[in-house]
Amino acid sequence: MADAVQYVTLGIAEDLLAVPVERVREILEVQPISRLPHAPVHLLGMIDVRGQGVPVIDLRMKLGFEKVEDTENTRIIVLNVTVNEREVTFGLKTDRVFEVTVLDEDRLEAAPEIGTKWRSEFIAGIGRRHGKFVTVLELGRLFASEEAALADSHAA
Template sequence: MAEITQYVTLGIASELLAVPVERVREILESQPLSRLPHAPPWFLGMIDVRGQGVPVVDLRVKLGFDAGEDTENTRIIVLEARMEGHELTLGLKTDRVFEVTPLDDTDLEPPPRVGAGWRPEFIVGIGRRNGAFVTVLALDHLFASTEVALIAPAEMDSGVGDIKSGAS
């Protein structure tokens, strides 16, 4: 029997998105961030997760939506992404997290090709959950090489970045 992929479903604006559960380390409530000067609008700052500084990205802004106000449902999903050949621990600020679930069909539809300005490389595919479309994010492609250098220079240079080590 084939193993069924589980996803963490989340929301930004009115959109339903998902990330593979095996990439998620933990889900945190919104918390104060240490902002960095001259950072791009999508880079919110750093949080401390068990002694490790973790960069936090506003997923709404990164995906082209207007920034939103934090609510009691705002969450930071701490996860692992592979970027530029390195593992990077980062936080994605989302409006809400729904559940861990499989999608209705194990096969995802490919992202649509709709023309200039659209970034289909950010998406693994489109699935469905209870009749609603679910956009599965391509975590490893959300950031260009120049953006990775902005949010993880120490990890890129030293190879450090394992959230489980707790080393400082």
């Protein structure tokens, strides 16, 4: 089990999601975010992470959930993501972060074609952790839009 894929599990509303741990650069508490004019509602703005401007995406809004106020559990996960064959850095604001873990099985189930709250192209697969479903996000597709253009323009 030493070569099992590890994930950072996180929560949005009552849903349990995951991102591959090798994509996570760091996990931050919520901090002031500089707004960007005319940005899409899910693009919150920019934060400074060790001297680098990093765009922050509200995962709740990106996936079509209702906006809520931040809590003491709200976190920003700083991720390195491959988008259009380029490595870019994003902050992903989420309701909470749980743990770094492996899923109950190495193999993910395919994303369902119907019955999801968001487009299934954002789902890499469905796993299980302690009997609960865990939706593993397809980060490249989740960020492959105007966010990629923004990150490219801020790459140093």
